[in-house]
Amino acid sequence: QKEDIEVTLLPAGHCPGSVMFLFEGGNGTVLYTGDFRLAKGEAARMELLHSGTRVKDIQSVYLDTTFCDPKFYHIPSREECLKGILELVRSWTSLTRYHVVWLNCKAAYGYEYLFINLSEELGIKVHVNRLDMFRNMPEILYHITTDRRTQIHACRHPRDDDCFRGNRLPCGMTCQNGTPLHIISIKPSTMWFGERIK
Numbered sequence: 001q002k003e004d005i006e007v008t009l010l011p012a013g014h015c016p017g018s019v020m021f022l023f024e025g026g027n028g029t030v031l032y033t034g035d036f037r038l039a040k041g042e043a044a045r046m047e048l049l050h051s052g053t054r055v056k057d058i059q060s061v062y063l064d065t066t067f068c069d070p071k072f073y074h075i076p077s078r079e080e081c082l083k084g085i086l087e088l089v090r091s092w093t094s095l096t097r098y099h100v101v102w103l104n105c106k107a108a109y110g111y112e113y114l115f116i117n118l119s120e121e122l123g124i125k126v127h128v129n130r131l132d133m134f135r136n137m138p139e140i141l142y143h144i145t146t147d148r149r150t151q152i153h154a155c156r157h158p159r160d161d162d163c164f165r166g167n168r169l170p171c172g173m174t175c176q177n178g179t180p181l182h183i184i185s186i187k188p189s190t191m192w193f194g195e196r197i198k
Contacts, residue, residue: 003027008048012036015110016137022048028059035065039078067190075190082117085186090122093151098179102169103154104187108133111154112140114188118152119143127153127171148173 005025012018014035023030043049049056067075092099103126105111115126116139125145134140148155148171157170167183168174175181 010046010048013038013042015107016112022056022058024056029056030060030062031058032062033064035067037078072190078113081188082114085114085188086118086121088184088186089118089152092184093122093124095182097151098176099182099184100151100153100169100173102183102185103152104185105154105156106187106189108156111188112137115154116140116143122152124152125150127155129155129171149176 003025005023008022008024009019010022012020012034014037018035020034020036021032023032089101092101103111103114112134119125120143125143125147127148127150128134128144128146131141131144131146134144144154148169153169153171153173155169155171167181169181169183173181
């Protein structure tokens with residue numbers, strides 16, 4: 001049996017380019033979320049989820065997300081997480097220019113919000129291995145650098161943890177101008193909240 005349906009892609013906020021699918025047809029409307037991370041009120045501002053002044057009548061929602069699990073009872077908002085990371089990074093990097101932070105980011109994408117906000121708030125660019133992977137995201141290019149002499153790093157190496165144990169950043173930096181670096185690692189990961197239930 002054939003049926004015409006309209007498929008609308010909605011931003012999922014999970015990582016750049018991630019989408020939710022809204023299927024609309026004669027037999028009803030279905031929303032497939034996939035992994036998503038929307039701030040409070042963000043869905044209310046999505047015009048394509050609305051018909052006039054009201055939310056579309058959605059018969060089924062397929063919630064397919066890593067964090068739909070009771071152990072992730074509380075995941076702080078992005079704003080709460082950013083505030084905590086900002087406080088830590090600001091206090092550490094203000095000690096000396098040799099106090100640096102390594103953001104231990106396990107995925108290639110999805111941390112742009114963090115990089116942009118840290119750079120804007122602290123006036124420090126974030127070191128990444130390559131700029132070309134962000135070429136389709138021009139809004140972030142002002143906030144990242146390939147210059148290893150910055151105090152915030154999100155550089156990567158196949159054996160990141162091994163590098164860090166030797167007081168070495170994944171890019172190989174261990175000192176600047178002959179002065180050893182003092183490095184702290186921050187692992188921005190939602191998984192952490194599920195591992196620490198209390």
